[in-house]
Amino acid sequence: MSRIETLEAINRHSRMRFNENDIGLHRRAVDMPPGAACAHGTARKGFARDDIDARDSDPHRRGSVAPSTSSANAAIRPAGVVSREVAVWRGATAEIVQITRKVRFEFEACLPTHLLIAAGCSKRTDGETVVDGLPPSRMRTATGKLIFVPAGQRLRGWSDPASLERWFCFFLDPSGPLLDPRLGFSAQELKPRLFFEDAEIWASCVRLASLVNLPGMYTRLYADALIAVLAHQLVRLQLGVEPARLEPVGGLAGWQRRRVVDYIEARLAEPISLGELAGLVRLSPFHFARAFKRSFGTPPHRYHVERRIDRAKALLSNQALNITDIASRVGYSETGAFGSAFRRITGRTPTSYRRSLE
Numbered sequence: 154m155s156r157i158e159t160l161e162a163i164n165r166h167s168r169m170r171f172n173e174n175d176i177g178l179h180r181r182a183v184d185m186p187p188g189a190a191c192a193h194g195t196a197r198k199g200f201a202r203d204d205i206d207a208r209d210s211d212p213h214r215r216g217s218v219a220p221s222t223s224s225a226n227a228a229i230r231p232a233g234v235v236s237r238e239v240a241v242w243r244g245a246t247a248e249i250v251q252i253t254r255k256v257r258f259e260f261e262a263c264l265p266t267h268l269l270i271a272a273g274c275s276k277r278t279d280g281e282t283v284v285d286g287l288p289p290s291r292m293r294t295a296t297g298k299l300i301f302v303p304a305g306q307r308l309r310g311w312s313d314p315a316s317l318e319r320w321f322c323f324f325l326d327p328s329g330p331l332l333d334p335r336l337g338f339s340a341q342e343l344k345p346r347l348f349f350e351d352a353e354i355w356a357s358c359v360r361l362a363s364l365v366n367l368p369g370m371y372t373r374l375y376a377d378a379l380i381a382v383l384a385h386q387l388v389r390l391q392l393g394v395e396p397a398r399l400e401p402v403g404g405l406a407g408w409q410r411r412r413v414v415d416y417i418e419a420r421l422a423e424p425i426s427l428g429e430l431a432g433l434v435r436l437s438p439f440h441f442a443r444a445f446k447r448s449f450g451t452p453p454h455r456y457h458v459e460r461r462i463d464r465a466k467a468l469l470s471n472q473a474l475n476i477t478d479i480a481s482r483v484g485y486s487e488t489g490a491f492g493s494a495f496r497r498i499t500g501r502t503p504t505s506y507r508r509s510l511e
Contacts, residue, residue, distance in 0.1 A: 227262040227322075234258050236470060236510075240365040242376045244329025245383075247365050252318040253467040261309040267325040267343065268308065269383070270300040271358040274319040274418060280312035284345045296414055297407060298348040299355065301387070306345055316418050317467055321362045325387075329380065338384045343391050350407070354386045359450065404448035409434040413445070421461050422484035427453060462498040465491070469507045476503050 229235045234256060238249040246266075252258065262268060275295040283289045285306040292298075293315075302308045304327050312318065327339040361379045364372050405413065412433050417425065430453055431441035445453050461483040468479045480491035495503050 227264065227268075228260065230259045231256075236467065238365050240376075242373060242380065244326045244332070245361075245376070245380045246324040247361060247376075248322045248324075249362065249365055250320040250322055251463065251467060252314055253470050255314050255317065257311060257313050259309075259311045261307070262302065263305070263307040264302070264324065265304055267304050267327060267387070268300075268302040269323040269325060269354075269358070269387075270302075271321040271323075271355065271362070272296050272298045272300075272318075273321055274316060274414065276315045276415065276418070277312045277318070278315045280310060282308075282310035282312075282347065284308050284347050286345050287347050290347050292348050294411060294415070295348055296411055297350070297355075299346070299351060299358075300348065301343070301346040301390075303343045303345055316415075317464065319463070321358060323358065323361065323383070325380070325383065329384065332381060332384050336384060336388060338388060341388055341391055343387060346390075351386070351390060354383065354390065357383050357386060405434065405444045409436075409444075410448055417457055417460060421457070421464050422482060424484070425453075425457060458494055459498055461485075462495055465495060465503065466499075466506065469503060470510050472507075479503070 229250075234252055234254050235258075236251045236253055238251075240247045272295045275298070277293055279291075280293075281289050281291050282300075284300070284302055285308075289310075300308070329338070332338050357379055361376060361383065364376050364379075413430055416430065416433055427438045427442060430445070431438045434441065436444065442453060445456075449456055451459070465479055465483045468474055468482060474482075476491070477488050480486075480488050483491070485491035485494070492502055495501075495506070499506060501509075
């Protein structure tokens with residue numbers, strides 16, 4: 154398998170003020186009502202899109218967005234098991250979907266847009282994923298895999314998560330305004346694909362997902378370029394053209410990435426040494442550190458801290474837990490140290506983040 158970057162290497166910045174050049178972004182934990190579905194351009198309670206859609210008609214208003222694709226007809230049940238971070242650009246919407254409780258959940262989507270999903274962290278004890286036209290899959294560890302569902306086709310399934318699953322979803326308009334008509338993207342009869350690997354597409358997903366929490370003109374322009382690149386790569390995949398090598402060999406192999414991710418996820422609250430991780434994949438600490446950063450885009454220690462904070466954000470949705478309890482559950486013996494780490498990663502305090510979920 155070609156070496157690919159990993160979507161977990163995203164440096165998140167939760168900056169919530171915008172000017173007229175900023176991307177549209179609304180960020181909070183949401184409960185997905187059973188059977189949630191609606192047409193594009195209307196309010197979508199439960200999809201963290203209410204405030205965005207109310208302003209779609211005026212892209213020049215402060216904090217507004219231009220009309221774009223949507224996650225209408227996508228649902229996760231039961232309510233209260235998922236939080237989402239959303240960014241809307243011309244021709245595409247990106248969502249970071251975080252499962253917040255280890256309980257069985259169901260998912261379903263049938264969209265007017267193409268849906269591309271990258272599994273940042275996905276491990277289940279049981280479950281099934283079905284895409285129209287393909288055999289069902291009961292794959293248990295899907296971390297690092299991709300799913301592509303063409304517009305109008307259905308994705309559905311259920312999962313008993315072994316970890317707090319995290320998915321990166323991209324809703325792509327087949328007739329996006331940024332696409333060169335010569336590409337023929339809207340005319341392509343793209344095939345569905347379930348749990349596949351592609352180095353170029355994965356790398357583009359990494360870069361696009363990293364923009365979800367970054368406002369500004371540069372972000373929007375970069376997102377526009379990446380959306381066009383993704384469209385070209387999906388056509389290339391359809392035509393069976395082999396992807397070009399993106400960069401020199403030197404990252405972790407697929408089995409090494411999965412082993413390290415699973416090990417860290419199972420020990421988020423514990424101290425983990427560099428030598429410990431290097432031993433898992435039979436590398437020296439020096440070579441492991443270099444390979445890890447090439448694959449994940451961040452050093453091992455930083456990745457560990459980011460995953461702790463992701464877990465903390467999920468726990469903060471439970472109002473019964475106080476900040477001290479949450480700090481302890483993610484490996485911080487002192488609340489002050491936890492607060493500093495949380496603010497460094499997210500740009501806000503744990504208390505401020507919890508209030509945003511209400």
